[in-house]
Amino acid sequence: MRVEYINPFVEAAYGILKEVTRGEVKRGELYLKSTSMPVLGVAAIIGLAGDVEGRVLLDMTKDTAVKVASAMLDGMEVEPITQLNEMGKASITELANMITGQAVTKLHNLGFKFDLTPPAIFTGDNMEIADTGVEALIVPMELEQGKIEINVAIRERN
Amino acid sequence: MSSRAEAARQNRLRVPHRGGGNRQQNEELETIDYKMVTFSLGGKDYAVDILKVKEIAKFAGFTFVPNTPPYVAGVFNLRGEIISIIDLRIKFGLPVEQRPDREAECGLILRLNDMMIGVIVDSVDRVVGINSARIQPPHPIFGDINIKYISGAVEKNDRLYIILDVERILGRESEQTEAPRSERTEGRVGALAEAMAGSGPAPAGAKKVQPGAAGAAEIESGQDQYELDLSFIKEALPSYAQFYPSAINDHWLRARYDQWRRERAAANREAQFASPDEAHEFLKPFYSQDTGRFWCPELIELFRAVLPERLRNTVTVWNPGAGKGYESYSLACVLKKSYPDSTLKIWASDNDLLSISTAPNLVFRKEDLPDFYHDFIVAGTNRHSFAGMIKDSIFFEYHDITHPNAVPEMDIIVARDVLSYLRAEQQASVLQEFYDKLLEHGLLILGDNETGLDEARWQRVDGARITAFRKR
Numbered sequence: 001m002r003v004e005y006i007n008p009f010v011e012a013a014y015g016i017l018k019e020v021t022r023g024e025v026k027r028g029e030l031y032l033k034s035t036s037m038p039v040l041g042v043a044a045i046i047g048l049a050g051d052v053e054g055r056v057l058l059d060m061t062k063d064t065a066v067k068v069a070s071a072m073l074d075g076m077e078v079e080p081i082t083q084l085n086e087m088g089k090a091s092i093t094e095l096a097n098m099i100t101g102q103a104v105t106k107l108h109n110l111g112f113k114f115d116l117t118p119p120a121i122f123t124g125d126n127m128e129i130a131d132t133g134v135e136a137l138i139v140p141m142e143l144e145q146g147k148i149e150i151n152v153a154i155r156e157r158n
Numbered sequence: 159m160s161s162r163a164e165a166a167r168q169n170r171l172r173v174p175h176r177g178g179g180n181r182q183q184n185e186e187l188e189t190i191d192y193k194m195v196t197f198s199l200g201g202k203d204y205a206v207d208i209l210k211v212k213e214i215a216k217f218a219g220f221t222f223v224p225n226t227p228p229y230v231a232g233v234f235n236l237r238g239e240i241i242s243i244i245d246l247r248i249k250f251g252l253p254v255e256q257r258p259d260r261e262a263e264c265g266l267i268l269r270l271n272d273m274m275i276g277v278i279v280d281s282v283d284r285v286v287g288i289n290s291a292r293i294q295p296p297h298p299i300f301g302d303i304n305i306k307y308i309s310g311a312v313e314k315n316d317r318l319y320i321i322l323d324v325e326r327i328l329g330r331e332s333e334q335t336e337a338p339r340s341e342r343t344e345g346r347v348g349a350l351a352e353a354m355a356g357s358g359p360a361p362a363g364a365k366k367v368q369p370g371a372a373g374a375a376e377i378e379s380g381q382d383q384y385e386l387d388l389s390f391i392k393e394a395l396p397s398y399a400q401f402y403p404s405a406i407n408d409h410w411l412r413a414r415y416d417q418w419r420r421e422r423a424a425a426n427r428e429a430q431f432a433s434p435d436e437a438h439e440f441l442k443p444f445y446s447q448d449t450g451r452f453w454c455p456e457l458i459e460l461f462r463a464v465l466p467e468r469l470r471n472t473v474t475v476w477n478p479g480a481g482k483g484y485e486s487y488s489l490a491c492v493l494k495k496s497y498p499d500s501t502l503k504i505w506a507s508d509n510d511l512l513s514i515s516t517a518p519n520l521v522f523r524k525e526d527l528p529d530f531y532h533d534f535i536v537a538g539t540n541r542h543s544f545a546g547m548i549k550d551s552i553f554f555e556y557h558d559i560t561h562p563n564a565v566p567e568m569d570i571i572v573a574r575d576v577l578s579y580l581r582a583e584q585q586a587s588v589l590q591e592f593y594d595k596l597l598e599h600g601l602l603i604l605g606d607n608e609t610g611l612d613e614a615r616w617q618r619v620d621g622a623r624i625t626a627f628r629k630r
Contacts, residue, residue, distance in 0.1 A: 003515050003554045030511055034561035135561040155564040156553060 008106035028140030036130035044096035047117035054154030064146030192290035196283040200252035205319040216262035243276040306420040398437035410607035446606040453488035464626040479576035480506035483517030507557035575605035
């Protein structure tokens with residue numbers, strides 16, 4: 001992945017997560033991954049198109065998803081949730097949208113043109129994502145509510 | 159052909175374990191991949207690696223410097239650059255041929271890292287090309303010069319050339335003169351000098367010296383120990399320095415190990431690494447010329463010499479292991495100069511996030527850059543950076559080359575000192591990927607010391623002084 005793309009995603013993820021949870025956010029060490037990997041329980045995915053092709057995936061456990069969604073809803077003075085209902089899923093989808101949207105805006109200002117696809121959310125137990133043939137950048141984020149892994153795979157159109 | 163057979167037999171006698179069947183076959187092929195400048199000292203033939211030689215020169219009117227060792231002949235003004243001159247004959251205690259007054263001395267200008275040093279020899283002979291696989295490890299009978307300065311010996315056209323180790327002779331001068339020589343080295347040199355005494359000093363005859371039966375047995379068991387010690391080194395390198403010995407770097411590794419053993423013996427120390435630092439020390443000479451900095455004009459010329467005259471309208475280049483980007487920028491400038499009408503696209507990647515992140519915004523001072531680059535740079539607020547046409551031609555990527563590589567087909571792949579830092583099976587798969595991605599006319603450039611590719615698939619570019627291959 002081009003190095004110019006990395007910071008916008010890291011900054012956007014850090015900024016948005018801090019803003020919506022209003023708590024401490026700690027960024028873990030970035031690394032690259034290309035093997036198929038287990039999904040923690042809730043995965044929100046957004047496709048990228050334009051000059052590039054790729055996707056952004058937010059991965060977390062159900063418990064973390066519920067807590068993060070509650071924190072977001074709390075911020076809007078909406079009743080917190082106890083399980084991952086429609087409202088919860090919509091919140092996590094929105095979180096993915098906010099992070100990716102802000103990153104793409106930053107990238108646009110640097111002269112890179114990206115388009116987004118509408119987000120989708122997957123939930124379930126024992127899920128695995130297999131996109132071998134794709135190398136992804138992993139940005140681990142530690143929140144008070146748990147861990148969120150932001151998994152970004154982008155490549156140039158040749 | 160009997161002399162060849164004799165030489166081959168001697169080969170096996172001296173290095174009984176060197177490689178299995180495959181390697182043995184490769185060694186018989188007469189491809190020239192090592193060139194050396196030959197010269198004479200005290201009536202015998204010596205050689206140095208041509209890559210270490212900057213030029214052949216005549217020295218006249220140099221300035222004596224007081225309070226220097228006797229072998230320092232003085233300093234010399236080489237087109238405005240002051241270099242020191244060493245008389246190799248005095249350094250090695252060989253007879254000095256007196257020249258008529260004021261006649262220029264013959265010599266070589268050697269390049270050692272950043273430094274240039276002139277050496278005086280009796281006469282410079284010529285450039286001889288050989289197959290590096292035929293270089294034999296040094297043997298104390300080879301000459302009057304202390305074995306630790308010899309990196310090997312090779313026979314060509316019935317002449318035996320002793321290849322001197324430039325780094326050892328010129329580098330770390332003080333360390334060598336002060337280091338105590340071990341009893342063992344001393345003893346062996348002594349014993350063999352005695353053996354020599356009977357057979358006469360002619361170097362061409364040296365290869366015919368047959369050690370006695372007892373001597374042969376000693377060498378035999380010594381070789382077992384040698385291979386065992388070497389295998390420990392090979393096992394330590396991956397864990398200490400993430401360096402993976404393989405066929406690709408085997409040639410260098412063996413030569414370096416021979417040198418290392420001598421260095422360590424001279425310092426009365428074990429050849430094995432006591433710490434990662436020592437493994438890094440061992441690997442220092444491995445790195446290719448101009449690693450981690452802009453390519454110097456000489457390297458640029460060596461690279462241009464292997465470039466095809468014409469390439470496609472879009473020239474694609476793959477540069478894994480790009481680090482902070484110096485190599486990629488150098489490549490971009492050279493290629494822009496060589497193919498001004500082509501569009502240039504360079505995929506430069508590294509798995510070290512910190513290094514590669516700085517690459518797109520690399521700045522430098524103009525005066526630190528050779529003139530060659532000056533057409534391609536622009537002034538910033540207080541530093542210079544590369545012009546848009548160069549910057550825009552390079553994609554810097556945070557990428558692990560062992561992961562899937564989403565790159566198009568390539569005209570040129572430059573991966574210097576990259577493969578040796580991958581595990582053996584990864585080396586094979588990445589090399590396969592290079593093979594698949596490289597266009598038919600494409601060029602693969604590996605590190606200066608990464609020369610051992612499968613000859614059935616890769617052909618070393620003739621006469622190239624950098625490690626350049628084409629697909630067969």
